[in-house]
Amino acid sequence: xxxxxxxxxxxxxxxxxxxxxxxxxxxxxxxxxxxxxxxxxxxxxxxxxxxxxxxxxxxxxxxxxxxxxxxxxxxxxxxxxxxxxxxxxxxxxxxxxxxxxxxxxxxxxxxxxxxxxxxxxxxxxxxxxxxxxxxxxxxxxxxxxxxxxxxxx
Amino acid sequence: xxxxxxxxxxxxxxxxxxxxxxxxxxxxxxxxxxxxxxxxxxxxxxxxxxxxxxxxxxxxxxxxxxxxxxxxxxxxxxxxxxxxxxxxxxxxxxxxxxxxxxxxxxxxxxxxxxxxxxxxxxxxxxxxxxxxxxxxxxxxxxxxxxxxxxxxxxxxxxxxxxxxxxxxxxxxxxxxxxxx
Numbered sequence: 001x002x003x004x005x006x007x008x009x010x011x012x013x014x015x016x017x018x019x020x021x022x023x024x025x026x027x028x029x030x031x032x033x034x035x036x037x038x039x040x041x042x043x044x045x046x047x048x049x050x051x052x053x054x055x056x057x058x059x060x061x062x063x064x065x066x067x068x069x070x071x072x073x074x075x076x077x078x079x080x081x082x083x084x085x086x087x088x089x090x091x092x093x094x095x096x097x098x099x100x101x102x103x104x105x106x107x108x109x110x111x112x113x114x115x116x117x118x119x120x121x122x123x124x125x126x127x128x129x130x131x132x133x134x135x136x137x138x139x140x141x142x143x144x145x146x147x148x149x150x151x152x153x
Numbered sequence: 154x155x156x157x158x159x160x161x162x163x164x165x166x167x168x169x170x171x172x173x174x175x176x177x178x179x180x181x182x183x184x185x186x187x188x189x190x191x192x193x194x195x196x197x198x199x200x201x202x203x204x205x206x207x208x209x210x211x212x213x214x215x216x217x218x219x220x221x222x223x224x225x226x227x228x229x230x231x232x233x234x235x236x237x238x239x240x241x242x243x244x245x246x247x248x249x250x251x252x253x254x255x256x257x258x259x260x261x262x263x264x265x266x267x268x269x270x271x272x273x274x275x276x277x278x279x280x281x282x283x284x285x286x287x288x289x290x291x292x293x294x295x296x297x298x299x300x301x302x303x304x305x306x307x308x309x310x311x312x313x314x315x316x317x318x319x320x321x322x323x324x325x326x327x328x329x330x331x332x333x
Binding site: 047048049056059087138140142143146 | 186293
């Protein structure tokens with residue numbers, strides 16, 4: 001699968017972040033946004049992608065960037081995951097209709113019914129600045145995200 | 154994925170300086186997978202002998218391992234007194250006892266100058282060293298702990314003896330070819 005092309009407008013979306021709160025991409029116009037699609041909450045501990053980004057959050061903040069995690073898990077799973085791992089950024093639930101936003105970003109694995117490990121950096125005008133889809137078993141790390149943020153600074 | 158900050162004299166290095174292969178680990182003293190990997194590294198160091206140089210850099214996952222940062226500082230503070238590897242070993246041997254009082258006991262066991270150790274534990278220099286290690290890892294594509302680099306290239310296979318040996322042997326061959 002190929003990521004969306006650089007320069008096009010990032011598709012807007014609104015997703016639940018808690019049982020009664022939603023977050024929209026357009027809320028963050030004027031700031032860079034990092035979208036990190038991932039297959040599932042609660043994968044093995046020390047190599048977990050969301051956990052790694054949580055540690056690196058201060059680096060993203062240096063670019064005034066907002067990090068949003070997205071998977072098809074429901075909000076209750078997300079709440080438990082965020083609490084257990086002490087996550088300091090929103091994780092959004094692409095649960096109903098399942099995978100709708102992941103599909104918009106060419107980041108949905110139809111066979112397994114989960115989001116791919118896709119990364120996007122969206123510039124402050126809301127355009128795609130960088131996209132990358134990693135093999136599902138490989139945590140892509142954060143170097144690509146930081147380079148893209150540096151490029152649009 | 155390639156190592157963005159080359160190995161230099163500020164690193165903690167075991168093995169011969171002119172070894173053809175360098176294995177760099179980004180690790181966290183409180184990470185159970187790093188503990189598991191430790192015996193693997195010991196075996197590989199033994200079987201590879203003089204061809205291998207081993208480097209440890211700090212990658213504390215401080216949001217899930219609440220003692221990891223202090224443990225990293227303790228290792229760096231011991232390094233100031235020439236005992237990094239001894240502290241590295243003690244920390245992995247005692248992974249479940251990382252309170253400050255435990256760290257102090259380990260320093261005493263290593264006969265460190267305790268006043269110096271206490272000062273170094275809170276020195277800006279050591280905070281910066283650990284942070285610099287962490288950021289060099291982030292920039293090099295470290296994606297969890299442990300992450301290994303062999304001659305600067307990220308090793309993406311499971312941390313098992315045979316996979317590491319295979320990768321080290323192929324790196325040694327490539328190095329030799331380049332020199333011809």
